[in-house]
Amino acid sequence: MEPQVAKGVKKFLIATAVGVIVFLGALVLHLSxxxxxxxxxxxxxxxxxxxxPRAASPDIVLVAIDEASLETFGRxxxxxxxxxxxxxxxxxxxxxxxxxxxxxxxxxxxxxxxDAAFAEAAATAxxxxxxxxxxxxxxxxxxxxxxxxLTLMTTPGSSIPDLHQKYRGLxxxxxxxxxxxxxxxxxxxxxxxxxxxxxxxxxAQISTFPQPVMxxxxxxxxHVTGSTSPPTIEGHAFSVPPVVIPLTxxxxxxxxxxxxxxxxxxxxxxxxxxxxxxxxxxxxxxxxLDPALFRDKIVFIAGTAAGTYDLRVTxxxxxxxxxxxxxxxxxxxxTGHFMRQAPYWVFLTATLVLCLAIAWSFMLLRQQILKFLxxxxxxxxxxxxxxxxxxxxxxWLELALPESALAxxxxxxxxxxxLTEGRQRRQxxxxxxxxxxxxxxxxxxxxxxxxxxxxxxxxxxxxSDIAGFTTISERLRPExxxxxxxxxxSIMTDIIRRQRGNVNKYLGDxxxxxxxxxxxxxxxxxxxxxxxxxxxxxxxxLRTDWKARGLPEIAARVGINTGDVVVGNMGSQAxxxxxxMGDNVNLASRLEGANKFYDTPILIGPRTYELTQTDVExxxxxxxxxxxxxxxxxxxxxLARKGRLDPVRHQLVEAYAQGLHSYxxxxxxxxxxxxxxxxxxxxxxxxxxxxxxxxxxxxxAPPAADWDGVYELHSK
Numbered sequence: 001m002e003p004q005v006a007k008g009v010k011k012f013l014i015a016t017a018v019g020v021i022v023f024l025g026a027l028v029l030h031l032s033x034x035x036x037x038x039x040x041x042x043x044x045x046x047x048x049x050x051x052x053p054r055a056a057s058p059d060i061v062l063v064a065i066d067e068a069s070l071e072t073f074g075r076x077x078x079x080x081x082x083x084x085x086x087x088x089x090x091x092x093x094x095x096x097x098x099x100x101x102x103x104x105x106x107x108x109x110x111x112x113x114x115d116a117a118f119a120e121a122a123a124t125a126x127x128x129x130x131x132x133x134x135x136x137x138x139x140x141x142x143x144x145x146x147x148x149x150l151t152l153m154t155t156p157g158s159s160i161p162d163l164h165q166k167y168r169g170l171x172x173x174x175x176x177x178x179x180x181x182x183x184x185x186x187x188x189x190x191x192x193x194x195x196x197x198x199x200x201x202x203x204a205q206i207s208t209f210p211q212p213v214m215x216x217x218x219x220x221x222x223h224v225t226g227s228t229s230p231p232t233i234e235g236h237a238f239s240v241p242p243v244v245i246p247l248t249x250x251x252x253x254x255x256x257x258x259x260x261x262x263x264x265x266x267x268x269x270x271x272x273x274x275x276x277x278x279x280x281x282x283x284x285x286x287x288x289l290d291p292a293l294f295r296d297k298i299v300f301i302a303g304t305a306a307g308t309y310d311l312r313v314t315x316x317x318x319x320x321x322x323x324x325x326x327x328x329x330x331x332x333x334x335t336g337h338f339m340r341q342a343p344y345w346v347f348l349t350a351t352l353v354l355c356l357a358i359a360w361s362f363m364l365l366r367q368q369i370l371k372f373l374x375x376x377x378x379x380x381x382x383x384x385x386x387x388x389x390x391x392x393x394x395x396w397l398e399l400a401l402p403e404s405a406l407a408x409x410x411x412x413x414x415x416x417x418x419l420t421e422g423r424q425r426r427q428x429x430x431x432x433x434x435x436x437x438x439x440x441x442x443x444x445x446x447x448x449x450x451x452x453x454x455x456x457x458x459x460x461x462x463x464s465d466i467a468g469f470t471t472i473s474e475r476l477r478p479e480x481x482x483x484x485x486x487x488x489x490s491i492m493t494d495i496i497r498r499q500r501g502n503v504n505k506y507l508g509d510x511x512x513x514x515x516x517x518x519x520x521x522x523x524x525x526x527x528x529x530x531x532x533x534x535x536x537x538x539x540x541x542l543r544t545d546w547k548a549r550g551l552p553e554i555a556a557r558v559g560i561n562t563g564d565v566v567v568g569n570m571g572s573q574a575x576x577x578x579x580x581m582g583d584n585v586n587l588a589s590r591l592e593g594a595n596k597f598y599d600t601p602i603l604i605g606p607r608t609y610e611l612t613q614t615d616v617e618x619x620x621x622x623x624x625x626x627x628x629x630x631x632x633x634x635x636x637x638x639l640a641r642k643g644r645l646d647p648v649r650h651q652l653v654e655a656y657a658q659g660l661h662s663y664x665x666x667x668x669x670x671x672x673x674x675x676x677x678x679x680x681x682x683x684x685x686x687x688x689x690x691x692x693x694x695x696x697x698x699x700x701a702p703p704a705a706d707w708d709g710v711y712e713l714h715s716k
Contacts, residue, residue: 012364014420023352025408039400044198061300063270069273072272083102088121089291094291099128099298099299129219131186151213185220200325201215201252202245221243222240224298245333257314258331260317267293298334339395358374378406456565459563461515463511465507466488498531528562558592559594559595561585590626600687602638606636620660652682655675659695660691663694668695
């Protein structure tokens, strides 16, 4: 198997292991229930953000016993006949159902006649529903005549769910009121573990009853739907034909909230206004409250004034009249807008997919920016899916644990990569940081696809060495020599790094640098030349400073060659070094040494000259055959950046070029004159001195007829 392929497979397996481990941890946490409250709070957040009041049924209204009602008709509790007046008014207005969320467990404190009047009004209306309470203490069995109003007579074979709470008794309304009601329903509620009410127990089991009893919401829904078929319970579905209600495993109905009562999600009218309207109608006056507001409506009557109702915590408000819970439950049943909890396998699948997706993407993607974009992208995508399921399908997908698992997987994948891939990356950075420009190192780290193994590439190699270093070292104390050398090498290294070069190694007083690797640089030859020129300019300033400090005035020679080399990590299993090898590397080293024969500061090879003609000024020096090579090469002296050659130097180059042309043409006499002219312009010009001496020699002893102008360099 190819090394890269094997590495990819290994990373895939590690990423898969990370994803599976986090998934299994999430599964354990889910089964332990530790995330239950957090998940419930995310569900509350969805209701708070996305509840749609426009989806609420317009057929459900509230008659509220509010502060204004109490101010007008006296303190609570009211005489029962006033409830009868409200019933009479609503019946005359055409209300479809009148539902009290007020308990009438004790006789009226003022007069039993008021109870009788209320019972008569309820019996006459025929659509009044009254609440009662379940209790854990045993109670007297209710009259047989009330059982149809209390219990749910299901079809044979219905499987009663394992209700989460068993009751042993109940507190019914006054017998006269219970008999007068169309049906009865309990109003007990079961809060979740955090004390918030999010569900309704549509059914409950009393230990002495053969059939379950109905919640007030169930009782009203059963009669309002007009179903003639008996209800059925199958698994987690409660059918009140034609409506099928999804149930939780505890037998409850999750509420799909449409809004808070304080935000008028359901129309609300003051009970005092209803009583006033009733009085007006009885007196033959025009009603101040239009009876049409209640036609065909299901009217809930409940207290909203302080002290008249139980405060309940709901997802929408911390203090909510309990009647909103019953109204919302009935609304869900009548409209079919249910909230369903997604099956357990959906949670498992979603969590596993998220864990694997983030682990795979983080550990397998090469681009760093993509690694860190994937997590928010996945988190936002899953959140969008959760919201869509919630708003469009009434589906409760778990959010807290899958998103947490996503974050944990990301952190774990990052840690694993840091300990494995990161270690290798840190080693690479450590190897290059000291020798290359920071931006080059950063780019290398951003592009791990750069091949760091051995490969053949065209690069530019620069060798630099201090002229006469042995003599200099003999003049200085060791500590002075080290200080001077470190100062020189530091400045030269900074120049090379600035030109995006890689200082490959220090060779005592020398430097070997690579341009074009490990990060590809199309202009590597020009960058190497710029570095060489800048180093010579820097030395001019440094020599002035060194002279003032009583230190030797260092000069340096540079050789640059461009060509195909083998570049990569080389060495043994115990120690590797990123370097280059090949004949073109050796030629660069030979060119650095050849400077002393021509008294030049910078020599470059033929390929370097070819690639940099538009960027630098250079002149041909010689056609030489270096030690260890059979083929001669033409070498050039690097003079300046393009267009920056001073006029005097330009004259020298022209005079030198004429002499070189004469020399190659075997006109050694003319060549002698040309080089003398060049030396008059610059008496210190090394190449002109070399050719002047050769011309004199060839005038005395002409070369053979097959002379090709090649000069042999027998030493480095």
